[in-house]
Amino acid sequence: MGGPPSAAQRRLVEGADPETGRLRGTEAQLAALVKRGLAFRHPRPPHDHFLTPAGQRIREKEPPAAPEAPASGGVFAARVGGENGTVASGPARLREVRGAWQGLLEMRRMTNRDGATDRPCAWERSHLVRAAALALEAAGHRPEGDGIPGYRVRATPQPEAVAVYAPDEETLRACAATLEEAGWQPGVCTEPRTRVRYLLASPRRV
Incomplete structure (x- = not known):
């Protein structure tokens, strides 16, 4: 939906919870924000x-950040490593990552049966690569891209597991600590043929 938001819509946006971004308004008002891409409705x-x-x-x-590769919901794409300039960077990106991580913690609170935020939720277990990459980027780790070394998160044949590669042992250990937290x-x-060391990470259930 084109054009800037109305004054009433701006008031709703500006009145959102400063930590979680949760909105309050009528169904019609909130639906209009969703249509504009300014809000999303939690599935649960x-x-x-x-x-x-x-x-x-x-x-x-x-001002709007440079276009970035959309996630399946068309809103946010975690940097998995190897994007090479297809996503924004700088302060705007940091704010987006921070907001996405806070939203994920809120999703954990709302969808984990005991309301726990210290372990992954069902969405993360069905989007393993994106979830692990978001945890790493939100903690300040640098993704690989544009010739700059950094982490890479990749899918694996194993159920509920991702592989995380890093340019050196120190970064690998730091990524492990972040994911554990x-x-x-x-x-x-260690890969048998190449001897490359990597992390095999799975979301904790309990």
Whole structure:
């Protein structure tokens, strides 16, 4: 939907919860924000609405960031490593990552049966690569890209497991610590033929 948001819509956006981005308004008002790409409706009850990164920029009165590769929901794409300039960087990206991570913690709170935020939720277990990459980027790790070394997160044939590669042993250990703190179970493995060391990480269930 084109054009800037109305004054009433801006007030809704600016009144969102500063930590989680949760919105309050009528169903019609919230649906209009979703249509504009400024909000998304949580898929699980009570179906609250939250700001998207675009909505966060409106609230913070920042100019739009450069286009980035969309996630399946068309809103945010975690950097898995190897994107080479297809996503934005700088302060705007940091805000988007921070907002996405806070949204993920809120999703954990709402969808884990005991409301726990210290372990991954069902969405993360069905989007393993993106979830692990978001945990790493939100903690300040640098993804590989544009000739700059960094982490890479890749799918594996094993159920509920991703592989995380790093340019050196120190970074590998730091990534392991980050994932463990984010509720994952990482273990260092070695590829038999290349002898490359990597992390095999799975989301913790309990």
